[in-house]
Amino acid sequence: xxxxxxxxxxxxxxxxxxxxxxxxxxxxxxxxxxxxxxxxxxxxxxxxxxxxxxxxxxxxxxxxxxxxxxxxxxxxxxxxxxxxxxxxxxxxxxxxxxxxxxxxxxxxxxxxxxxxxxxxxxxxxxxxxxxxxxxxxxxxxxxxxxxxxxxxxxxxxxxxxxxxxxxxxxxxxxxxxxxxxxxxxxxxxxxxxxxxxxxxxxxxxxxxxxxxxxxxxxxxxxxxxxxxxxxxxxxxxxxxxxxxxxxxxxxxxxxxxxxxxxxxxxxxxxxxxxxxxxxxxxxxxxxxxxxxxxxxxxxxxxxxxxxxxxxxxxxxxxxxxxxxxxxxxxxxxxxxxxxxxxxxxxxxxxxxxxxxxxxxxxxxxxxxxxxxxxxxxxxxxxxxxxxxxxxxxxxxxx
Amino acid sequence: xxxxxxxxxxxxxxxxxxxxxxxxxxxxxxxxxxxxxxxxxxxxxxxxxxxxxxxxxxxxxxxxxxxxxxxxxxxxxxxxxxxxxxxxxxxxxxxxxxxxxxxxxxxxxxxxxxxxxxxxxxxxxxxxxxxxxxxxxxxxxxxxxxxxxxxxxxxxxxxxxxxxxxxxxxxxxxxxxxxx
Numbered sequence: 001x002x003x004x005x006x007x008x009x010x011x012x013x014x015x016x017x018x019x020x021x022x023x024x025x026x027x028x029x030x031x032x033x034x035x036x037x038x039x040x041x042x043x044x045x046x047x048x049x050x051x052x053x054x055x056x057x058x059x060x061x062x063x064x065x066x067x068x069x070x071x072x073x074x075x076x077x078x079x080x081x082x083x084x085x086x087x088x089x090x091x092x093x094x095x096x097x098x099x100x101x102x103x104x105x106x107x108x109x110x111x112x113x114x115x116x117x118x119x120x121x122x123x124x125x126x127x128x129x130x131x132x133x134x135x136x137x138x139x140x141x142x143x144x145x146x147x148x149x150x151x152x153x154x155x156x157x158x159x160x161x162x163x164x165x166x167x168x169x170x171x172x173x174x175x176x177x178x179x180x181x182x183x184x185x186x187x188x189x190x191x192x193x194x195x196x197x198x199x200x201x202x203x204x205x206x207x208x209x210x211x212x213x214x215x216x217x218x219x220x221x222x223x224x225x226x227x228x229x230x231x232x233x234x235x236x237x238x239x240x241x242x243x244x245x246x247x248x249x250x251x252x253x254x255x256x257x258x259x260x261x262x263x264x265x266x267x268x269x270x271x272x273x274x275x276x277x278x279x280x281x282x283x284x285x286x287x288x289x290x291x292x293x294x295x296x297x298x299x300x301x302x303x304x305x306x307x308x309x310x311x312x313x314x315x316x317x318x319x320x321x322x323x324x325x326x327x328x329x330x331x332x333x334x335x336x337x338x339x340x341x342x343x344x345x346x347x348x349x350x351x352x353x354x355x356x357x358x359x360x361x362x363x364x365x366x367x368x369x370x371x372x373x374x375x376x377x378x379x380x381x382x383x384x385x386x387x388x389x390x391x392x393x394x395x396x397x398x
Numbered sequence: 399x400x401x402x403x404x405x406x407x408x409x410x411x412x413x414x415x416x417x418x419x420x421x422x423x424x425x426x427x428x429x430x431x432x433x434x435x436x437x438x439x440x441x442x443x444x445x446x447x448x449x450x451x452x453x454x455x456x457x458x459x460x461x462x463x464x465x466x467x468x469x470x471x472x473x474x475x476x477x478x479x480x481x482x483x484x485x486x487x488x489x490x491x492x493x494x495x496x497x498x499x500x501x502x503x504x505x506x507x508x509x510x511x512x513x514x515x516x517x518x519x520x521x522x523x524x525x526x527x528x529x530x531x532x533x534x535x536x537x538x539x540x541x542x543x544x545x546x547x548x549x550x551x552x553x554x555x556x557x558x559x560x561x562x563x564x565x566x567x568x569x570x571x572x573x574x575x576x577x578x
Contacts, residue, residue, distance in 0.1 A: 200488060255505065258495060
């Protein structure tokens, strides 16, 4: 019998808030974080809105208590990890602690500057700025800062990255390999990702409208989101309790295209269906679906169709929160795991912002009004990445 | 394997036509994916099916080595950036996409690795394939060297299984077949 991975605390920073309470407040008051880039230096700042954390690297590093020369992804990660660990930071003695951090951008923000300088005058380049380029370096910086060394790993599977890090952490706690895990991910904005997504012609020049018939694409965002997971034994030692747990998880592959989902969402269906099986739940047990809902024509159509089939037309309350936070890529599933936990804890369904028109090829309508005082026992959270990498997580009330 | 067909040229499309394959997506691929796809197709396809028939596809691994990688499409993509950056080219600007194209065609879902080296490093390949088959739960592995520029191509693909075959898998065997 596998042990449960209980969710003891959360840590988050996104364009809508620097911690869990601030993000919840923004979600409850329909405050979006999508707007003009101020800190990301890009040619596209007037044309492509982004969901940016409105603070300089220096200001953010001061919140986290880390070096201002770290890549922005690492700084965002440290802020959210600090919040997640805070209640138990001095009680973990003797417990096996793991850190599962996802990222896709890594230290690219600093590397971009080196690249520019190198082309202009290679003798003036500070090559220290590329030493934390690779994704794993971000995790190492943060793990070392917090003294986590029992198990440390980085997962980079595009937009499903942090769902896979939470899945792996839940499995390792489940099998008794770890007592405590901090699992999620972080990604900062960078010119590399903005231009890459722009090349694919899937960025919206206006604030995005997920699951709307007239959706035009996604807005990129930045942030970090982590869950503090514990076994029952660890909770006893730390004198803490949990109100929900990771009850289901699954990963599947579409094997269809580099960057597109298959039209009928083959991988999406497999991931959702298998996550429900692991949780030992029926589709009717799910009270809320936190959609991947990027706002691209392709994703929302594939995801919507897969949900309709899996739920046999009886789709529970569902919404995408990417209209608030933008698509935070490697951090997205961590951020949305925090939102899923808050949905269970506070009995809320978040409105799918800016929704106007029913999709033609999907019959269900996302939740568009804030619902409060709802009994939310089980939440399904979807994250579907490039490479056909599809992951779903199920969170359940204890 | 080699492409000593009537059309053994540097145009993968000519080889594709000579071998009478029918897979329209082939024409969307970048240069290295086309050669990798042709290499895989030629070695895997048999008169009455595929060499992997009967093997669990979740246990078929794939390891390819390259030198130039996807440089050909990188250059073409970078030329389009000045006007309208091409999404169709952009999605091929990673060398490991050639593995994905093979997996999509044949449904392989095992472990995969794409290695970059100056020349075909048979010792390195021997290590990875042996590790996959002996320690990572894989039953078979498609592996080899795929390198291409507009003027040249160099493709050598091997099918390795745990079953006893005519040849014992080793760095030396790979080298002999490659040079031969």
